[in-house]
Amino acid sequence: MSRFSLSVRLTLFFSLIVLLVTTTLSAVVFYQFGEKINQQIERNLTDTADHKAAEISNVLLFERTNLLSWRASSVMLDVVVDDLDKRITTELINLKQYYQLQGDLYVFNAAGVLIASTQPDVLKTQLPPAWQTQQDYALVFKHEVPFINGSVIAHVTALKPPQLKTQGYLVMTHSWEDISRLVAPKDSSFALRKANESTAELFTPTGVETIAMGDDFAAQPLWTFNQNSYLGSISKPVTVGDFSFQIAAFMPKKLALEPLLELTKNLLLAAALVGVPMIVLVSLLSRLLVTPIKKLTATIRTIEDSNDLSIKVPVSGRDEVADLGHAFNRMTTRLGELFNKFVVVEKELEDLNLSLERQVIDRTQQLQDTLLKLQSAQTQLVQSEKMASLGQLVAGIAHEINNPIGAIYANMPPLEEYIDDIKGTVEFAQSCMDEPNAQKLNAHMAQIDYTFVTDDLAKLLNSQKQAADRIRNIVLSLRNFSRLDQGEIKSVRLEEGLDSTLQMLHHHCKDRITVEKDYALNEMVECYAGELNQVFMNILANAIQAIPDKGRIFITTAKMNDQAVVSIADTGTGMPDEVRKKIFDPFFTTKEVGEGTGLGLSISYGIIEKHQGMLTVESELNRGTRFIIAIPLRLIKDA
Amino acid sequence: MKRLLVLGLTAALMPFSIAWADLYIIANKDLPATQLDKEDIAAIYLLKKKHWENGDDIMPINLPPQADARTRFTAEIFDSTPDKLGSYWDKMLFKGETPPVTQNSEQAVILFVERIKGAIGYVETKPQSPQIKILQQFSSK
Numbered sequence: 001m002s003r004f005s006l007s008v009r010l011t012l013f014f015s016l017i018v019l020l021v022t023t024t025l026s027a028v029v030f031y032q033f034g035e036k037i038n039q040q041i042e043r044n045l046t047d048t049a050d051h052k053a054a055e056i057s058n059v060l061l062f063e064r065t066n067l068l069s070w071r072a073s074s075v076m077l078d079v080v081v082d083d084l085d086k087r088i089t090t091e092l093i094n095l096k097q098y099y100q101l102q103g104d105l106y107v108f109n110a111a112g113v114l115i116a117s118t119q120p121d122v123l124k125t126q127l128p129p130a131w132q133t134q135q136d137y138a139l140v141f142k143h144e145v146p147f148i149n150g151s152v153i154a155h156v157t158a159l160k161p162p163q164l165k166t167q168g169y170l171v172m173t174h175s176w177e178d179i180s181r182l183v184a185p186k187d188s189s190f191a192l193r194k195a196n197e198s199t200a201e202l203f204t205p206t207g208v209e210t211i212a213m214g215d216d217f218a219a220q221p222l223w224t225f226n227q228n229s230y231l232g233s234i235s236k237p238v239t240v241g242d243f244s245f246q247i248a249a250f251m252p253k254k255l256a257l258e259p260l261l262e263l264t265k266n267l268l269l270a271a272a273l274v275g276v277p278m279i280v281l282v283s284l285l286s287r288l289l290v291t292p293i294k295k296l297t298a299t300i301r302t303i304e305d306s307n308d309l310s311i312k313v314p315v316s317g318r319d320e321v322a323d324l325g326h327a328f329n330r331m332t333t334r335l336g337e338l339f340n341k342f343v344v345v346e347k348e349l350e351d352l353n354l355s356l357e358r359q360v361i362d363r364t365q366q367l368q369d370t371l372l373k374l375q376s377a378q379t380q381l382v383q384s385e386k387m388a389s390l391g392q393l394v395a396g397i398a399h400e401i402n403n404p405i406g407a408i409y410a411n412m413p414p415l416e417e418y419i420d421d422i423k424g425t426v427e428f429a430q431s432c433m434d435e436p437n438a439q440k441l442n443a444h445m446a447q448i449d450y451t452f453v454t455d456d457l458a459k460l461l462n463s464q465k466q467a468a469d470r471i472r473n474i475v476l477s478l479r480n481f482s483r484l485d486q487g488e489i490k491s492v493r494l495e496e497g498l499d500s501t502l503q504m505l506h507h508h509c510k511d512r513i514t515v516e517k518d519y520a521l522n523e524m525v526e527c528y529a530g531e532l533n534q535v536f537m538n539i540l541a542n543a544i545q546a547i548p549d550k551g552r553i554f555i556t557t558a559k560m561n562d563q564a565v566v567s568i569a570d571t572g573t574g575m576p577d578e579v580r581k582k583i584f585d586p587f588f589t590t591k592e593v594g595e596g597t598g599l600g601l602s603i604s605y606g607i608i609e610k611h612q613g614m615l616t617v618e619s620e621l622n623r624g625t626r627f628i629i630a631i632p633l634r635l636i637k638d639a
Numbered sequence: 640m641k642r643l644l645v646l647g648l649t650a651a652l653m654p655f656s657i658a659w660a661d662l663y664i665i666a667n668k669d670l671p672a673t674q675l676d677k678e679d680i681a682a683i684y685l686l687k688k689k690h691w692e693n694g695d696d697i698m699p700i701n702l703p704p705q706a707d708a709r710t711r712f713t714a715e716i717f718d719s720t721p722d723k724l725g726s727y728w729d730k731m732l733f734k735g736e737t738p739p740v741t742q743n744s745e746q747a748v749i750l751f752v753e754r755i756k757g758a759i760g761y762v763e764t765k766p767q768s769p770q771i772k773i774l775q776q777f778s779s780k
Binding site: 074077078080081082084085087161162163164 | 696698740741743751754757
């Protein structure tokens with residue numbers, strides 16, 4: 001695409017055409033005219049040269065004719081008697097006056113002595129060698145003679161009366177200055193070339209110059225002298241007597257080209273006269289053509305910028321551009337309608353899209369929730385299954401251990417009794433023995449350190465009794481913890497569960513952790529006891545793990561508005577907020593991979609939720625953590 | 640009328656020129672002829688005799704019409720007047736014959752004859768030049 005507008009291009013195009021036509025016309029005219037002018041100039045120059053040559057030859061021929069006729073005058077016979085009677089002198093003076101001769105007339109006698117002359121005081125002069133001729137007539141061109149000032153041309157004719165030999169000479173001179181005046185440069189410059197010479201005399205305003213000029217005059221198109229170029233032409237040879245010459249006429253090239261320059265000026269003027277109005281007209285026309293298109297374009301731009309398809313193109317006239325405008329208006333109307341429809345559809349589509357997206361998000365969320373629940377449920381299921389089997393195992397073991405322990409426990413009192421009996425028997429035996437036997441016995445008793453044995457036996461028994469007692473307690477708490485009845489709702493004392501759990505964790509905290517209890521509930525709580533115990537287990541285990549070295553765990557139970565509240569606090573490391581926020585998330589763990597499942601607290605949360613209770617946590621970094629369990633005293637059965 | 644006037648004038652002048660001098664017919668010394676009678680002279684001046692015996696052209700010399708010598712010569716040779724003879728020469732000129740050369744003075748005539756071999760002239764003064772020979776002499780009456 002050109003970056004110029006249509007109107008500029010049109011104008012340029014027409015300007016180019018005008019230029020082209022003008023140039024072509026000018027070139028043709030110029031060429032033709034130039035040729036003609038050149039021919040004309042050449043012809044004119046030739047004419048001028050011929051004319052000049054004729055002019056000069058006329059003068060010379062006239063003089064020659066006159067001279068020849070004067071020679072025949074009978075007076076001239078007096079040359080024989082050396083113009084004794086001065087008749088020739090008188091005649092010469094008369095002729096000079098009558099013909100107003102510019103030069104002078106001379107008559108020499110046969111001996112070459114001047115006997116008559118129109119020039120005074122030259123008589124008796126000898127005939128100059130230049131004038132000596134054997135011919136009847138001779139034209140002596142530019143030359144000097146001793147008794148005449150300046151150069152002259154001389155017509156020399158022999159005075160030869162009929163039936164006589166040459167008796168003298170009649171000479172007519174013509175000053176060269178006068179002749180050269182004829183060929184003085186005016187519009188043209190002239191050069192005179194004598195026949196068969198290779199030079200010519202050029203007449204310039206300041207004098208005469210010799211220039212080279214041969215027979216091949218026409219071969220040289222341009223002549224250069226006085227630092228100017230000239231066109232030249234030469235006349236036909238002209239002969240006066242036996243003197244033959246040619247005249248060359250020269251015209252300055254500048255002068256010759258003047259008509260051409262004039263023509264050029266006129267052509268340019270004509271071109272301007274035609275071209276300027278034409279270009280103006282074309283530019284006006286193109287503007288007239290382009291303006292509606294520009295308006296149309298402007299309107300289209302406005303529509304583009306504003307997106308307002310209701311804008312109409314102003315249409316005037318009935319031409320093609322008007323048709324275009326109408327068509328465009330129709331198109332915008334149609335487009336507007338389509339666009340409105342499109343906007344409505346687009347809006348609907350957008351809404352639909354939006355709702356779909358929302359739905360997808362919702363569904364995804366639901367799905368994620370469900371998945372989480374499912375995962376959690378699955379894990380819980382696995383865990384509870386694990387717990388259930390563990391509980392069964394524990395219950396079984398507890399039961400199995402319970403019987404032998406019971407036996408040990410039950411056998412303790414009779415064992416004590418029997419030992420007391422044996423001790424009394426020994427003392428009786430001592431008392432009833434003779435000295436030597438008593439001594440023997442004493443020695444034996446000393447040997448076995450009887451006193452220590454009896455003392456230690458009591459201690460041993462006591463210790464056994466305590467150990468058995470502890471076994472019985474452990475088994476009891478195991479049974480309590482596992483609760484074979486788990487999954488069923490039971491009314492239990494929560495404190496029991498707490499104690500059992502502590503009992504099970506006893507070996508973890510033995511010396512380093514002090515457990516301080518404040519049980520203020522002491523009421524039966526309806527709950528899934530086994531699961532609740534699991535919750536206690538999780539929280540207490542975490543608390544023990546949170547205490548790095550030595551610390552304390554506070555366990556309180558309380559009743560608050562039909563709710564049982566258990567608070568378990570530790571003096572452990574506590575946790576940062578970001579951890580605290582996530583501790584109930586499934587599979588979230590702060591422990592090493594493989595150590596924790598990340599499910600403990602999540603399951604606990606699920607269990608408390610199942611009881612329609614609340615599990616909350618408060619924690620402060622490096623101060624400790626507190627878990628608060630709140631469950632209703634009476635379990636509300638959900639449908 | 641004009642001729643009458645001239646005749647009258649001549650008649651009037653007659654008493655003053657009663658004593659005529661001698662008339663000499665002269666020619667160049669180199670001419671072979673030594674004697675020339677009246678008829679020959681007349682034939683030469685009437686342009687009837689044009690060549691000498693040796694074949695040279697004859698060139699008669701005249702004097703101006705008003706010269707005494709011419710009047711005398713005309714009267715002596717032709718028994719006529721210079722006017723009559725003049726008109727004869729005019730006629731001859733028209734016929735293409737060159738009339739006798741006219742010299743203004745007797746000296747000129749003598750010089751002419753001295754210089755031109757075939758020339759013949761008449762003078763009243765006897766020439767002293769050795770180049771001239773006298774072919775005829777008419778004594779005064």
